[in-house]
Amino acid sequence: MASKYQSVQPGGSLIIAWRAQGKKVLIVGGGVVAAGRILHVLNADAHVIVVSPKAGLCKEVAWRIQEKQVEWRDRGFLVEDLSDDVNMVLTAIDDPSLSSEIYKLCKSKKIPVNAADIPPECDFYFGSEIRNGPLQIMVSTNGKGPKLASLIRKKIESSINPATGMALEKTGLLRQKLRDIVPEPENSRKRMRWMIEICELWSLEELAMLDENLINRLLGYFPKKTPSYREITTPAYSKIDNYIWFGAIIISGAVLLKHVSKAR
Amino acid sequence: MASKYQSVQPGGSLIIAWRAQGKKVLIVGGGVVAAGRILHVLNADAHVIVVSPKAGLCKEVAWRIQEKQVEWRDRGFLVEDLSDDVNMVLTAIDDPSLSSEIYKLCKSKKIPVNAADIPPECDFYFGSEIRNGPLQIMVSTNGKGPKLASLIRKKIESSINPATGMALEKTGLLRQKLRDIVPEPENSRKRMRWMIEICELWSLEELAMLDENLINRLLGYFPKKTPSYREITTPAYSKIDNYIWFGAIIISGAVLLKHVSKAR
Numbered sequence: 256m257a258s259k260y261q262s263v264q265p266g267g268s269l270i271i272a273w274r275a276q277g278k279k280v281l282i283v284g285g286g287v288v289a290a291g292r293i294l295h296v297l298n299a300d301a302h303v304i305v306v307s308p309k310a311g312l313c314k315e316v317a318w319r320i321q322e323k324q325v326e327w328r329d330r331g332f333l334v335e336d337l338s339d340d341v342n343m344v345l346t347a348i349d350d351p352s353l354s355s356e357i358y359k360l361c362k363s364k365k366i367p368v369n370a371a372d373i374p375p376e377c378d379f380y381f382g383s384e385i386r387n388g389p390l391q392i393m394v395s396t397n398g399k400g401p402k403l404a405s406l407i408r409k410k411i412e413s414s415i416n417p418a419t420g421m422a423l424e425k426t427g428l429l430r431q432k433l434r435d436i437v438p439e440p441e442n443s444r445k446r447m448r449w450m451i452e453i454c455e456l457w458s459l460e461e462l463a464m465l466d467e468n469l470i471n472r473l474l475g476y477f478p479k480k481t482p483s484y485r486e487i488t489t490p491a492y493s494k495i496d497n498y499i500w501f502g503a504i505i506i507s508g509a510v511l512l513k514h515v516s517k518a519r
Numbered sequence: 520m521a522s523k524y525q526s527v528q529p530g531g532s533l534i535i536a537w538r539a540q541g542k543k544v545l546i547v548g549g550g551v552v553a554a555g556r557i558l559h560v561l562n563a564d565a566h567v568i569v570v571s572p573k574a575g576l577c578k579e580v581a582w583r584i585q586e587k588q589v590e591w592r593d594r595g596f597l598v599e600d601l602s603d604d605v606n607m608v609l610t611a612i613d614d615p616s617l618s619s620e621i622y623k624l625c626k627s628k629k630i631p632v633n634a635a636d637i638p639p640e641c642d643f644y645f646g647s648e649i650r651n652g653p654l655q656i657m658v659s660t661n662g663k664g665p666k667l668a669s670l671i672r673k674k675i676e677s678s679i680n681p682a683t684g685m686a687l688e689k690t691g692l693l694r695q696k697l698r699d700i701v702p703e704p705e706n707s708r709k710r711m712r713w714m715i716e717i718c719e720l721w722s723l724e725e726l727a728m729l730d731e732n733l734i735n736r737l738l739g740y741f742p743k744k745t746p747s748y749r750e751i752t753t754p755a756y757s758k759i760d761n762y763i764w765f766g767a768i769i770i771s772g773a774v775l776l777k778h779v780s781k782a783r
Binding site: 258260261263264265266267268269270271272273274275294295296297298299300301315318319322324343364365366367369377378379380381382384386388389390391392393394395396397398399400402403406407410411414415419422423424426427430450451454455459462 | 522524525527528529530531532533534535536537538539558559560561562563564565579582583586588607628629630631633641642643644645646648650652653654655656657658659660661662663664666667670671674675678679683686687688690691694714715718719723726
């Protein structure tokens with residue numbers, strides 16, 4: 256039956272942004288696969304705990320341990336690693352039976368778990384990601400075509416303006432400062448409308464150029480006006496234009512008068 | 520210190536594809552926000568349970584209940600709703616204190632939870648999504664710029680070839696059939712290389728046109744050759760080309776001979 260409501264498109268995943276900031280994420284294994292997982296989780300500001308005997312560390316993981324980017328337990332996995340404050344577990348080991356054991360333990364403790372290369376032992380998957388500052392784009396083809404997925408990812412990546420990350424960073428700063436100067440909830444609509452107008456008027460490159468000085472100058476116009484980048488960076492620019500026109504009229508007037516008086 | 524390893528880019532989220540297929544997802548609330556959540560979770564093949572008294576249902580949610588797309592509990596939230604097999608909880612109610620209570624209960628039972636519009640009471644967030652068949656793209660600006668996020672999403676959406684979804688679907692089918700006919704693990708590299716070559720040679724539109732007949736014809740070439748779409752759809756096309764050239768040579772030869780004999 257036709258309906259005005261969107262019909263269900265089955266076969267997808269539930270793509271979510273997990274808040275890993277400050278949370279303990281346990282990574283069992285220290286090889287190349289673990290290295291990829293570690294970077295991924297560090298990029299999400301998690302507290303990473305790596306469990307692997309020294310002999311199992313690849314160079315990258317050894318380097319991250321040395322740089323104190325992660326906490327390290329120089330031994331194999333122990334049940335006590337799954338303490339109550341562990342938020343997530345990722346296994347990346349070449350031992351399917353140990354992986355299964357860890358998976359079952361996590362299930363009994365209700366800790367979300369991903370066992371690399373063992374899809375049935377995963378509460379969630381990772382996808383192909385693009386990152387540019389605060390911008391994150393995840394591309395998933397739900398396992399249908401790894402090659403096409405990478406082609407699509409590359410195409411999207413090349414279409415992203417390189418100024419996007421910085422523009423987002425600066426826009427976030429502008430929004431925060433605006434909220435600081437007019438914090439009242441009754442102004443929220445005004446704030447939102449003004450921010451939207453700025454984002455539509457300014458290019459990403461212009462937004463990326465915002466600094467504290469320019470932000471303060473820009474905020475002076477709130478809420479009456481949304482000036483262009485050129486108006487902010489060359490405050491006198493609109494006046495200069497007027498002066499030039501005014502000057503041109505005066506000079507041509509004078510020249511004309513002279514001609515007229517000569518002709519007499 | 521400079522290093523050959525990628526440096527950490529903090530401030531991101533951990534974007535993951537949660538396997539919701541067949542899992543029980545509890546949604547507390549039946550309003551417009553709940554309606555959005557319900558569709559999202561249905562698209563990920565979850566078993567959706569909606570808890571809301573009839574008076575709180577918006578038209579869309581009422582319609583999905585009537586169509587039996589979701590299980591419905593015609594009452595307010597009860598602690599017993601959080602049974603052991605509930606995989607995830609989403610609240611979308613206008614009652615912050617009830618929302619907080621549900622959040623705390625979920626925490627004590629270690630059930631991942633998202634309370635709409637209450638960021639501190641979320642284990643995860645949803646993002647702006649693009650869907651085209653099995654293709655899912657999630658855009659997150661980590662809260663830095665909602666307006667820019669929507670501009671970026673629209674730009675990516677318009678750059679996606681509309682044939683992508685169907686192409687992925689058909690490529691998935693081709694891969695599966697290939698695995699059925701040469702299942703041996705020792706052939707996995709050959710399979711992968713052949714699939715990659717096909718994906719690079721054929722356009723998305725051509726991949727989208729694959730049907731059972733064409734797939735069978737295409738698989739006949741594995742592993743020796745990766746034919747073009749035209750070769751598959753017009754099996755005699757390369758031969759025809761040859762016949763035309765051959766014919767042309769014979770005719771010109773005959774014409775030449777005639778002229779030469781006349782000239783004598």
